[in-house]
Amino acid sequence: MGSxxxxxxxxxxxxxxxxxxxxxxxxxxxxWAYQTKFNLGVTGGVQEAILILNPLPMGLLLFxxxxxxxxxxxxxxxxxxxLVASLWLFANMLxxxxxxxxxxxxxxxxxxxxxxxxxxxxxEIIQPSDFLVxxxxxxxxxxxxxxxxxxxxRKTNFKIAGIVTLLAVVLFAVDFSASEKNRSQLLTRTFxxxxxxxYLGINFYAGYNAYQTYKESSTRANASSNDLKSxxxxxxxxxxxxxxxxxxxxxxxxxxxxxxESFQQFLINYKVDGKEVTPNIxxxxxDSNTLSFDNFFNQVGxxxxxxxxxxxENSLFGLPSGSVMTxxxxxxxxxxxxxxxxQRGYTTAAFHGDVGSFWNRDNTYKSWGYKYxxxxxxxxxxxxxxxxxxxxxxxxxxxxxxxxxxLPQPFYAKLITVTNHYPYELDKQNQSIxxxxxxxKTVDGYVQTAHYLDQAFGEFISYLKKTGLYNxxxxxxYGDHYGISNNHKKxxxxxxxxxxxxxxxxxxxxxxxFMIHMNGLKGGINHTYGGEIDxxxxxxxxxxxxxxxxxxxxxxxxxxxxxxxxxxxDGDFVSPxxxxxxxxxxxxxxxxxKTLTSxxxxxxxxxxxxTDKVLSLSDKIITGDxxxxxxxxxxKKVNKSQYSYKxxxxxxNLKEDQKKKTSLIEENGGKSTADLFKTxxxxxx
Ligand code: GP9
Ligand code: MN
Numbered sequence: 133m134g135s136x137x138x139x140x141x142x143x144x145x146x147x148x149x150x151x152x153x154x155x156x157x158x159x160x161x162x163x164w165a166y167q168t169k170f171n172l173g174v175t176g177g178v179q180e181a182i183l184i185l186n187p188l189p190m191g192l193l194l195f196x197x198x199x200x201x202x203x204x205x206x207x208x209x210x211x212x213x214x215l216v217a218s219l220w221l222f223a224n225m226l227x228x229x230x231x232x233x234x235x236x237x238x239x240x241x242x243x244x245x246x247x248x249x250x251x252x253x254x255x256e257i258i259q260p261s262d263f264l265v266x267x268x269x270x271x272x273x274x275x276x277x278x279x280x281x282x283x284x285x286r287k288t289n290f291k292i293a294g295i296v297t298l299l300a301v302v303l304f305a306v307d308f309s310a311s312e313k314n315r316s317q318l319l320t321r322t323f324x325x326x327x328x329x330x331y332l333g334i335n336f337y338a339g340y341n342a343y344q345t346y347k348e349s350s351t352r353a354n355a356s357s358n359d360l361k362s363x364x365x366x367x368x369x370x371x372x373x374x375x376x377x378x379x380x381x382x383x384x385x386x387x388x389x390x391x392x393e394s395f396q397q398f399l400i401n402y403k404v405d406g407k408e409v410t411p412n413i414x415x416x417x418x419d420s421n422t423l424s425f426d427n428f429f430n431q432v433g434x435x436x437x438x439x440x441x442x443x444x445e446n447s448l449f450g451l452p453s454g455s456v457m458t459x460x461x462x463x464x465x466x467x468x469x470x471x472x473x474x475q476r477g478y479t480t481a482a483f484h485g486d487v488g489s490f491w492n493r494d495n496t497y498k499s500w501g502y503k504y505x506x507x508x509x510x511x512x513x514x515x516x517x518x519x520x521x522x523x524x525x526x527x528x529x530x531x532x533x534x535x536x537x538x539l540p541q542p543f544y545a546k547l548i549t550v551t552n553h554y555p556y557e558l559d560k561q562n563q564s565i566x567x568x569x570x571x572x573k574t575v576d577g578y579v580q581t582a583h584y585l586d587q588a589f590g591e592f593i594s595y596l597k598k599t600g601l602y603n604x605x606x607x608x609x610y611g612d613h614y615g616i617s618n619n620h621k622k623x624x625x626x627x628x629x630x631x632x633x634x635x636x637x638x639x640x641x642x643x644x645x646f647m648i649h650m651n652g653l654k655g656g657i658n659h660t661y662g663g664e665i666d667x668x669x670x671x672x673x674x675x676x677x678x679x680x681x682x683x684x685x686x687x688x689x690x691x692x693x694x695x696x697x698x699x700x701x702d703g704d705f706v707s708p709x710x711x712x713x714x715x716x717x718x719x720x721x722x723x724x725x726k727t728l729t730s731x732x733x734x735x736x737x738x739x740x741x742x743t744d745k746v747l748s749l750s751d752k753i754i755t756g757d758x759x760x761x762x763x764x765x766x767x768k769k770v771n772k773s774q775y776s777y778k779x780x781x782x783x784x785n786l787k788e789d790q791k792k793k794t795s796l797i798e799e800n801g802g803k804s805t806a807d808l809f810k811t812x813x814x815x816x817x
Contacts, residue, residue, distance in 0.1 A: 141281075144281055145281060145282045145284060146284050146286075147199070147206060147207075147284040147286070148199075148292060150207070150210070150281065150284070151195060151196075151198065151199060151210065151296075153272070154195055154210055154214055154268075154272065155188075155191055155192065155195055157268035157272070158187065158191050158195070158214060158217065158268070159187050159188060159191060161218075161221070161264070161265055161267075161268060162187035162191075162221065162333070162334065162335075163183070163184060163187060164264075165221055165225060165265065165334075166183055166329075166334075168261075169225045169228065169229075169262070170224075170225075170228055170326075170329070171228075171232065171326075171487075172326055172329060172330040173326065173330070173487075174330060178310065178313075178314050179314060179330065179331075181310075182307060182310055182311055182314070182330070182331055183330060185303065185306070185307055185310075186307055186330075186331065186332055186333035186336070187333050187334075187335070188300075188303050188307075189300045189301075189303040189304035189307055189333070189336075190300070190304070190333050190335035190336050190339075191217075191300075191335070192296055192297075192299055192300035192303065193297065193300035193301075193304075194213050194217065194335065195210055195213055195214070196293065196296040196297050196300060197209060197213070198210040198213070199288070199289075199292060199293035199296055200288060200290065200293045201288065202285070202286075202287065202288045203283060203284075203285045204283055204285075206288075207276065207283055211269070211272070211273060211276075214268070214269050214272075215269050217335060218265045218266055218268075218269055220334070220335070220338055221265050221334060222262060222263075222265050222266070223235055224334065225262050225265070226254065226257055226258060226262065229257050230257055230778065231488075231489075231494060231778075232487060232488055232489055232494070232509070233325055233326070233488070233489040233492075233494055233495075234325040234326070234329055234334070234337060234489075236325065236341050236345070236462065237341055237342055237345040238341075238345055238348075238462040238463045304336075307331070307332060307333075308332065311331035311332060314331070315327065315331065317434065318331055318332070319340070320434060320453050320454060321434045321435070321436075321453075321454060321455065322454055322455060322458045322459070323455075323458070323490060323491060324458075324487070324489050324490045324491065324492070325337065325341075325489060325492075326487065326489055326490075328340065344459065348459060348460070348463075348755070351755045351756060352463075352755070352756060352757045354756075355752075355755075355756025355757065355758060356761070357758075357761035357762070359752060359756050359758055360758050360761055360762055362749065362752075363683060363749050363752070363753060363758065364683075366745065366749055367683065367684075370687070370695065371680060371687065372669075372687035372688050372691035372693055372694040372695070373688075373691055373692075373693055374669075374672075374673040374679075374688050374690070374691060375673060375688065375690040375691055375692060377654075378673055378674055378690045379673055379674075379676060380674070380675070380676025381650070381652075381653060381674050381676075382606040382650055382653075382671075382674040382675050382676075383675055383676040384542055385542060385604060385605055385606045385650065385675075386541055386542050386543050386544075386545070386601060386604060386605035386606070387473070387478075387542070387543070387544045387545070387605065387606050387608065387671070387675070388545050388546075388547065388596075388605055388606070388607045388608060389444070389544075389545070389546040389547070389608045389610070390547050390549075390589070390592075390607065390608065390609040390610070391437075391440075391441075391546065391547060391548040391549055391610065391612055392413070392549060392552070392585060392589070392609060392610065392611045392612070392644075392645065393437070393548070393549045393550050393551070393552045393553050393585065393611075393612060394552050394553055394554065394578075394611070394612065394613060394614065394615030395552060395582060395585065395611030395612070395615065395644060395645060396611055396614055396615055396616070396641065396642075396643065396644055397426065397428070397611065397643035397644055397645050398627070398628065398641065398643070399413075399579070399582050400413065400414055400417055400645060401414050401417075402579070404565055404566055404567075404568055404579050405565075405566055407565055407566075409565060409579045409582055409583050409586065410582060410583065410585075410586035411586065411590075412586050412587065412589050412590030412593065413586050413589055413609070413645070416589075416593065416609065416647060416649060417645065417647055418657075419649060419655060420655050420656075421649055421650060421651055421652065421653050421655045422647050422648065422649040422653075422655045423647065423648045423649075423653060423654075423655050423656065423658060423690075424645070424646070424647045424655070424656070424657050424658065425645075425646045425647070425657075425658050425659075425660065425662065425689060426643070426657050426658070426659060427643065427659055427660060427661045427662070427708075428610075428643060428644060428645070428646040428662055428663060428689075429642045429643055429644065429661075429662070429663040429664075429698050429700075429706060430611065430612065430613040430614060430642055430643075430644045430663065430664060431443060431449065431450075431663040431664050431665055431698065431699065431700055431701060432450055432612070432613045432664070432701065433449075433450045433451065433452065433453070433701035433702070434450070434451075434453055434454060434455065435450040435451065435454065435455030435456060435457065435458075435491075436455075436612070436613055437491060437548070437612050437613070438450070438455040438456065438457040438458065438491035438492075438493075438496075439455065439456070439613075439664075439701070440610075440612035440613055440664055441457065441491075441548075441612075442455075442456045442457060443663075443664035443665045443667065443668075443686070444469075444610070444664055444667045444668060445468045445469040445470065445500060445546075445668060446466055446467070446468050446469070446500070446668065446684070447665055447666075447667070447668040447669060447682075447684030447685055447686040448665075448684070448685060448750050448753060448754060449665060449685065449699075449701060449746070449747055449750035449751070450701060451751065451754065451755075452701070452747075452751065455491060455492075456754055457491045457492045457493065457496040458491060458492040460754055460755075460757070461491075461492045461493075461495055461496025461499055462492065462495040462496065462499065463757070464499065464754065464757045464759070464760075465499075465757060465759040465760040465769065465770075466499045466500050466501075466759060466770065467682060467683065467759055467763075467764060467767055468499075468500035468501055468770075469500075469544070469668055469671065469672075470482075470497075470500050470501040470502045470503075470544060470546075471500060471501025471767075471770045472501075472672075472677060472767065473544045473675075474501045474503060475501075475767065475768055476677070477542070478542050478543060478544045479503060479504075479539045479540045479541070479542070479543040479544070479789065480501060480502050480503050480504070480543070480544045480545075481502065481503065481504035481505070481506065481535070481536075481539055481543060481544070481545050481546070482497055482502050482504070482505045482506070482545075482546045482548070483506045483528075483532045483535070483536075483545065483546065483547045483548065484505075484506070484507055484508070484522070484547075484548040484550070485507075485508055485511060485518070485521075485522035485523025485524075485525075485527075485528040485550060486507070486508055486521045486522035486523075486550055487507060487508055487522075488505060488507035488508070488509070488777060490521070493505065493507070494507065494777060497775075497777070498770075498772040498775040498777075499770060499772055500770070501770045502775065503775065503785070504535070504539070504777070504782055504785070504786075505777040505782075506532065506535050506782065507777065508522055508523065509778075509779045510531075510535065510779060510782065511523055511527075511528065511531045511532075512531065514815070516559070516815050517815055519551060519557060519558065519559065520550065520551070520553050520555075520557065521550045521553055522550045523550070524551050524562070524584075524588075524813070524815070525549045525550070525551040525552075525584065525585055525588035525589075526584075526587065526588045526591060526811045526812075526813040526816075527811075527813050527815060527816065528549065528550075528588075529547065529549075529588055529591065529592045529595075529809075529811075530591075530809050530811045530813065530816070532547060533592075533595055533805070533806065533809045534804070534806050535786070536601075536796070537599070537795060537796040537797045537800075537804065537805050537806070538786045538789065538790065538795050538796075538797055539786075539789070539795055539796075540789050540792040540794040540795050541604075541794045541795065541796070547592075549585055549588065551581055551584055551585055551588070552578075552581040552582050552584070552585040552615065553581070554574065554615065555574055555577070556574070556575075556577035556578045556580065556581045556615070557577060557581075558577065558580050558581050558584055561814045562584055562813075562814065563580050563584075564583060564584075564587075565579060565580055565583040566580075567579065567580055568626075568627060570622070570623035570626040570627065571623075572620050572622065572623035574616075574620065575616055575620050575623040575624075575627070576623075578615050578616060582615070587812070588811075589609075591809070591810060591811050591812075593607075594810065595805075595808055595809040595810070598805075598808040599796055599805050599808055600796075601796065602651075603651050604651075605650070606648060606649070606650040606653075606671075606674065606675075607648070607649040607650070608646075608647070608648050608649075608667075608671065609645060609646075609647045609649070610644060610645060610646045610647070610664070610667070611644030611645045611646075612644065613644065614641065614642055614644075616641075618638050618641075621633050621638070624637075624638070624641060625637075628641075634718075634722065634724070635713035635714065635716055635718075636711055636713065636716075636718040636722040636724075637722065638713070639700075639704065639706050639711050639713055639718075640706075640711075640722070642700070642706075646662075646667065646689075648670075648671075648674070650674075658689070658690075660689055660694065660696060661696035661697075661698050661706065661707055661708050662686075662687075662689045662694075662696065662698060663686075663698045663699075664686075665685055665686035665699070665746075666686035666687055666688065666689050666694075667686065667689075668684055668686060669684055669686050669687055669688040669689075670686075670688050670689040670690055672688075673688045673690055673691075674690075681764045681765060682764050682767075683753065683758075683759060683762060683764075685746050685749060685750055695742065696708050697739045697742050697743060699742070699743040699746050699747055700743075701747070703740075703743060703744065703747065704743075705739055705740065705742075705743045707739055708720060709735065710725075710732075710735065710736050710739060712736065712739070712740065717732075717736055
């Protein structure tokens with residue numbers, strides 16, 4: 133026995149042995165924290181394996197630095213790295229408990245507000261077991277101080293140091309490729325900090341975040357108010373005038389933004405086996421009080437839903453890569469629609485059945501001026517309540533109604549559905565329409581989840597009708613982006629009843645619904661060409677908000693003198709006359725124009741330069757954070773620190789808000805309208 137202990141001690145008295153000891157402790161405690169302190173949503177064997185592996189590469193790389201040094205210095209380096217890594221873990225544990233998200237340098241740097249909030253309650257949220265992350269550091273330091281372990285003073289073995297570094301790189305490559313396979317575009321799209329930690333580890337996340345923040349803040353630092361000149365000059369020349377016959381028609385009304393996940397225009401009136409896929413949405417689409425746009429395109433890039441949200445509520449584009457919300461949502465200045473309405477007496481609220489950290493909504497919505505964000509913490513959860521990214525739409529909307537009725541009116545409420553999301557899976561009990569039969573597995577379930585979404589929409593609309601909200605609200609419904617990507621050309625052709633599809637067809641396939649319903653509104657199908665970038669000016673027009681001094685790159689869809697060139701994020705465009713995809717130009721009937729006449733070329737060039745211009749201006753505004761230099765008259769800069777989306781705070785605020793006596797529930801004599809929400813969701817039976 134004694135000799136075994138001695139042997140162990142001898143090993144630990146070598147630098148390499150000591151290194152292994154630290155590494156193992158670091159590995160175990162990081163994994164322990166993953167499992168007990170965070171909620172990373174690990175599902176399946178591959179993700180489990182990745183989670184076990186992921187502390188190793190960065191650990192080897194960091195601790196391995198010490199192996200290039202000799203004697204005491206090397207031990208110091210290891211201990212300091214261990215301490216810093218432990219502090220980082222510790223800080224994240226606390227932050228996560230409060231915000232269900234990981235710390236980012238942007239948060240630490242920019243919003244003293246958030247850290248203040250944390251500072252106040254730090255004593256309340258700390259748990260004794262949190263300190264366990266320091267246990268190994270303390271014990272090992274003591275072993276060194278009391279000379280139980282001796283310092284190995286032998287010469288540095290660069291070969292071993294090199295091998296450890298190499299091993300770190302190889303393991304990282306393994307981790308990264310397994311992760312990409314499991315969840316592609318992890319770093320280019322950066323959906324959620326939780327994902328980066330789950331796949332690549334909390335220390336990789338730290339480095340990655342630091343690098344991003346550095347890159348972003350240097351562009352920001354180099355920007356000045358001078359850069360705004362080109363933006364303002366462009367707007368002065370290109371702003372469309374609002375339409376007098378619509379201006380202010382929805383003034384003072386409640387506003388609903390109903391987000392149809394991955395919902396494409398082709399689904400409208402689409403049938404499978406003679407059965408309408410989306411009967412409720414179809415009815416809404418052709419209602420005489422609904423303004424429906426049939427040449428409305430999604431314009432998202434990699435940021436998908438988040439790009440759609442950015443365009444809809446800011447009239448600014450997403451980025452060429454990544455997402456405005458994740459990269460700039462926390463730190464930039466915005467003049468978003470919720471903030472504008474908040475300053476006009478509206479109650480603003482976003483609803484979504486996924487974790488608040490996805491797309492960095494939990495931080496971005498504060499910058500956009502949302503008072504409430506009802507994320508998944510606000511809804512009752514059971515194992516069969518969720519599929520894919522979050523709560524099933526019917527269950528989500530039923531529970532959302534409970535909060536909607538508590539919002540003081542007028543309110544602005546955005547509801548983001550999620551069941552109709554790739555890979556379009558739905559449990560048997562919720563399937564009520566046959567799949568399509570293209571033979572493409574990722575495509576054929578699409579109509580089924582779309583049908584489910586349509587039923588959920590129908591249930592929600594009936595609730596609005598029963599409560600009277602239908603009559604005093606402007607209900608905006610839109611599809612955020614394509615559901616079937618261009619990788620499925622064969623299946624798309626089959627769905628559209630064509631032999632094959634051209635690039636033109638695929639461009640047209642990017643149409644999504646955009647509908648505005650309001651009692652008394654002169655409805656009908658409007659054929660103007662537009663896209664998500666144009667929503668905000670359109671809504672401002674209807675709400676009677678003069679946006680002529682705002683920095684918004686879209687134009688009012690109701691305006692008579694608008695530019696109808698619709699820019700796609702990749703620089704292609706569509707318009708009533710020409711559609712450009714890559715180097716190909718098509719005419720309005722979808723025929724490829726092989727050689728352009730000089731007149732045609734001039735027209736196409738004008739459209740191209742318009743497209744390039746709006747995209748580059750938008751990038752300049754976002755990456756330079758230019759709105760910080762410009763506050764439109766009548767607009768107050770958003771103070772993020774006044775918002776908290778923590779469940780207990782949200783509930784407290786709702787209670788406080790009832791004093792205004794203008795919520796639906798107050799109007800109903802304090803009686804809940806929850807019973808009026810009828811759903812056939814089998815899970816709730
Ligand atoms: C997740 C949801 C999906 O919260 O909004 O985003 P998407 O993958 O469509 O961009
Ligand atoms: Mn989406």
